[in-house]
Amino acid sequence: MSNHTGQILDGKALAQKMQDALQQQIGQLQPKIGRPPGLAVLMVGDNPASAAYVGGKEKACAKVGVRSFGQHFPADVSQEKLTAVIHELNADDRVDGILVQLPLPDGFDSVALLHEIAPHKDVDGLHALNLGRLVRGEPGLQSCTPGGVMRLLAEYQLDVRGKHAVVVGRSILVGKPLALMLLAADATVTIAHSRTPDLAAVCREADILVAAVGRTQMITAEMVKPGAVVIDVGINRIVDPTTGKSRLVGDVDFESVKNVASWITPVPGGVGAMTVTMLLENTVWSYANSHGLV
Numbered sequence: 001m002s003n004h005t006g007q008i009l010d011g012k013a014l015a016q017k018m019q020d021a022l023q024q025q026i027g028q029l030q031p032k033i034g035r036p037p038g039l040a041v042l043m044v045g046d047n048p049a050s051a052a053y054v055g056g057k058e059k060a061c062a063k064v065g066v067r068s069f070g071q072h073f074p075a076d077v078s079q080e081k082l083t084a085v086i087h088e089l090n091a092d093d094r095v096d097g098i099l100v101q102l103p104l105p106d107g108f109d110s111v112a113l114l115h116e117i118a119p120h121k122d123v124d125g126l127h128a129l130n131l132g133r134l135v136r137g138e139p140g141l142q143s144c145t146p147g148g149v150m151r152l153l154a155e156y157q158l159d160v161r162g163k164h165a166v167v168v169g170r171s172i173l174v175g176k177p178l179a180l181m182l183l184a185a186d187a188t189v190t191i192a193h194s195r196t197p198d199l200a201a202v203c204r205e206a207d208i209l210v211a212a213v214g215r216t217q218m219i220t221a222e223m224v225k226p227g228a229v230v231i232d233v234g235i236n237r238i239v240d241p242t243t244g245k246s247r248l249v250g251d252v253d254f255e256s257v258k259n260v261a262s263w264i265t266p267v268p269g270g271v272g273a274m275t276v277t278m279l280l281e282n283t284v285w286s287y288a289n290s291h292g293l294v
Contacts, residue, residue, distance in 0.1 A: 148274025
C-alpha cells in the first residue's frame with residue numbers, strides 16, 4: 001500500500017456553491033413569474049432516515065427561496081388518499097415539483113404513485129416519461145443522485161470520455177440512470193450487482209468506480225484499480241461498539257480505499273450533499289420551464 005492519499009471530491013462545498021447560484025436565479029425569476037418556486041415532498045410514516053432527509057430538504061428550500069408544500073402522513077394512510085393528494089398538487093399552479101419520499105412503508109405501490117405525478121413536476125426524475133427521455137438523450141427532469149454524481153465529476157474536471165466506468169448497483173433510483181448518464185458522456189459502462197461473478201475483478205477494471213448498493217463498506221482497497229476515481233453513493237448508519245454512538249458510512253471502506261484512489265467522495269459530505277441540491281435545481285428548472293424562461 002502506498003503513502004498516496006486520494007483527493008476529496010467535496011460535495012458539500014459544491015452544493016453550497018450551487019445553492020448560492022440558485023438563490024440568485026430565483027431572485028431574478030421571481031419578479032417575472034410573480035411567485036417563488038414551490039416544492040411538495042410527501043412523506044409517509046416515521047422512518048428516521050426519511051425524516052432526516054425531508055428535514056434537510058425543507059431547510060434547503062427555505063435557504064434558497066423555494067416555498068415548501070410538504071405533507072407528512074401516518075403510516076396507515078391509504079394509497080387512494082396519497083393519489084388524491086398528488087392529483088391536487090398536479091393541479092396547483094404554486095407547485096413546480098412533487099416528490100414522494102422513498103422507501104414507503106410496506107403495503108404501498110410506490111411505482112403506481114410515482115406514475116400519478118405529472119411528468120413536468122416529477123423532480124425525482126422517476127416517471128417513465130422522464131426515464132425515457134434520459135434513454136433517448138432528450139432534455140428533461142433527471143434523477144437527483146445520479147445528476148449530482150455527474151455534476152461532481154464535471155466540477156473537478158474529471159473527463160469521463162473513453163473511461164471505463166463500473167457502476168455497482170442497478171436500482172432505478174441510482175444505478176440505471178447513472179449508467180445512462182455516463183454512457184451519454186462517452187464512458188464505456190459496466191453495470192455490476194450482487195449476482196456478478198467475481199465482483200472484485202470487475203471493479204478492478206474501473207477507471208471510475210461507483211458504489212450504489214447500500215451495503216456497509218463493501219468496496220475494499222483490493223477491489224480498486226490504483227488511481228481510479230471512486231464515487232460512494234451509499235449512506236449507511238452504523239453503531240460504534242465502543243462508544244454506542246451511531247455514525248454514517250458509505251458502501252466504500254474509505255480509510256483503505258483513499259490510499260489507492262486518485263479521487264474519492266467522503267460520506268458524509270460527498271454525493272449525499274449533492275442530492276438535495278439537484279432536487280432544488282430540478283424544481284427551479286421546472287419553475288422556469290413552465291413559464292418559457294429556460
